[in-house]
Amino acid sequence: MASVNRFIQFNNETIDTKMLYQMEMLAGALADAPYLKVTTRKLIELRPKESAISVSVFWRHRSKQVERQGYLSDIYLLSAGFWRNFSLPAWKRFTAESSTVSSLREQLLLCAEEFRLSERIQQDRPGTAEAFAIRQQVYSDYHANQLDQNMKKGFVADAFLNAAYLSLRNSDKGIGAEWEPLLQIWKGLFDARSTADSAAIVGQMTGRLEYLLKSDMVHTYYTFGDTAEKVPPFHYHEGIEADEAEEPEEIETIEEWFHTWHRESEMTESPAMEFELEQGDSQMATGGREEAGADEVQQTARGDSSGEHLEDNDAEDRDMDSGPKRAGGKFGRANEQVVFYEKRLLANDGHSRQIADWRRKQAPHVRALLKELKKRITQRHQDYRTNLNAGRLSKNLLPLALEERPKPFYRKSAPSKELDAVFCLLIDGSASMVDKLDETKQAVLLFHDVLRGLRIPHEIVLFYEDAYEASDREQPNYFEWMHKFEDGSRDHAQEIASFEAHEDNRDGFAIRWMADRVKLRREKHRFLLVFSDGEPSAYNYAENGVADTANAVNETKKDGIELLHLFLSSEPITEEQAAFYRMMYGNKSVSADSLEHFVDQTLRLLKRTLHLVIQSG
Structure with missing residues (x-):
């Protein structure tokens, strides 16, 4: 798990996950594409392979209003402008032409389209005017500054592109009289109605630009994103013959381009299943399967479990160890390639003395x-409530006469003394926990002993990702139970003392996985505690991991599950770290300032939550 305190301060960037989530919802609504993801990059980009559009980090480190309106203008441009009103055929024809100033040509066309689409969006959606006004002001100041530096x-x-941007915003700042004829042609964009019109205007300027310029652009102010030529072919699988005479239709818009990639990603794993359903097993025709199953059973055996599992759970435990499960889209889009394994954590012998020492220290608490x-609980338990206007008739009828x-x-009210609550504890099993293992084990043991003493059902699970086996295609994740709901009050101290640190942690996925189990419980009060020592860190799970975790926390709260986070640190937490965890977990994140305080903070968390349970009855 990576630390929040990176060694280069200007790389220590965090994103406002709540705002990013709102932008993603807005983009999906404007584009009518619920699958659309929003990420951040240096410049706005189109990335259909990932079903994502990127807003620009250009807006960071500005006032909150400018930052928000800037991001909104990016979203409007991409999902309400380029999405349906940018012509891919016109773009591909334009970029296919060779030129000594090809980078300038392409960036001029994107600049022209930004101008055209901004005007169109404001006409169709007047509510966007404020965002575009702020965008124009900030970018005009930026290009004016860049023009001076580039000259x-x-x-x-580069300076010509800066001047071209400013000329469309009625700025008199130019780069010389020899460029005025070109800028006059450029202002024909006020009458442009399509991408082809914009391309034609830039095309008129190309010959003169090639003559005047000795070199192409150095900087990049506009970029398209993924190459438009890279469109996935129609997906064929074995058993289906392709019609060679039929050519795929040309993709006209960004919307169609994204939809093609999205459809391809959805079909990635379906062909194998389709083939099995359509083709079956070749042995079936010859009776192969029946022959394979016709042999006599030669030997049977029954194993003997040496673990402490309940007999009723043996079948479920065997199912857990039977093999991996694929997450698909069930646990968030950032975790679509995850495969996960569920199993009991095997206890190691030799921890008895250590457990006894820990329990001796914790016993008074x-x-x-x-x-x-x-x-x-006893104070809230009343056997009888008398002197009532309705209810059961008392044997003492004297008040009727007197x-x-x-x-x-x-x-007669006798509420159960059993607390109507359930607790789950997720423990970060990443490599950075290695120096905190003993303290964490003591805190988990305290959690286990208190809930056992109150006969409250609970689960304790270690989660981690195998960093060495993770790839674009598959990211293996593991959940190891130390205690399960069905185990009741059984003591699993040996398992708690046996867990170890592994590699990475995919927090958003783990939270959704555990929430899925908790949702099946019928208890009135449901709590999910997360013990971790830093930010999410896994394969292709850096910046999007923070957003994914924050989204998982919000989803869990909507399901009526109270989520609490304990940040395990060996030194006092900084304000920056506190803000980072509040961004992911809201005001339900607390920290332990030192290794010695892990147990104390766990005790406080339990005490506070259990008091709430008792008070609410």
């Missing part, structure tokens, strides 16, 4: 907490 450095092609909680308004009824 001083002799980057004339556990006893005091259990005594306090049971006392509170009192003007008798209340001879009573109710």
Whole structure:
């Protein structure tokens, strides 16, 4: 797990996950594409292979209003402008033409289309005017500054693009009289109605630009993203013959381009299944399967489990160890390539003395907490409520004769002393936990002993990703149970003392996986605790991991599950770290300032949550 404190401060960038989630919802709504993802990059980009559009980090480190409106303008341009109103055939024809200033030509066309589409969006959606006004002001100041710098450095092609941008915003700032005829042609964009019109105007300028410029652009102010030529072919699988005479239709818009890639990604794993369904097993025709199963059973055996599992759970445990499961799209788009394994954590011998020492230190705290909680439960437990207007008739009927308004009824209320709650504990099993293992084990053991003492069902699970086996195609993740709901009050201290640190952690996926189990519980109060020592870190799970985790936390809360986060640190937490975890977990994130305080913070968390359970009855 990577630390929040990276060694280069300017690389220590975090994203506002709440705002990014809102932008993603807005982009999906405007484009009518719920699958559309939003990420951040240096420049706005189109990335259909990932079903993603990228907003520009250009807006960072500005006022909150400018940052938000800037991101909104990016979203409007990409999902309400380029999405349906940019012609891919016109773009491909334009970029196929060779030129000594090809980079300038392409960036001029994208600049022209940004201008054309901005005007169109504001006409169709007047509510976008504020965002585009701020965008124009900020970018005008930026290009004016860049124009001066590029002229001083002799980057004339770059300076021309800066001047071209400013001329469309009624700025008089230019780069010389010899460029005025070109800028006059450029202003024909005010009448442009399509990508082809914009391309034609840039085409008129190309010959003169090639003559005046000795070199192409140095900087990149506009980029398209993925190459438009890279469109996936129609997906054939064995058993289906391709019609060679039929040619695929040309893709006209960005929307069709994205949809083609999205459809391809959805079909990636379906051909094998389709082939099995359509073709079957070749042995079936010859009776192969029946022959294979016709042999007599030569020997049977029954194994003997040496673990501490309940007999009722043996079948489920065998299912868990039977093989991997594929996440697909069930656990968030950032985890589509995850395969996960569920199994019991095997206990190692030799921890008995260590467990006894830990419990001896913790015994006063556990006893005091259990005594306090049971006392509170008893106070809420009343056997009888008398002197009521309705209910069961009391044997003492004397008040009927003596009192003007008798209340001879009573109710027998005996609420269960069992707390109507369930707890789950997810433990980060990444490599960075290696120096915190003993303290974490003690905190987990305390958690286990308190809940066992109150007979509250709970689960304790270690989660991690195998970094060495992870790839674009598959990211193996593991869940190892130390204690399960079905285990009741059984003692699994040996398993708790046996867990180890592994490689990476995919927090958003783990939270969704555990929430899926908790949702099946019928208890009134459901709690999910996450013990971790840093930010999410896994294969292709850096920046999008933070957003994915924040989204998982929000989804869990919507399901009525209270999620709490304990940040395990060996030193006092910084304000930057605190803000980072609040961004992911809201105000439900607390920290332990040192290794010695892990157990204390765990005790406080349990005490606070259990008091809430008792008070709410």
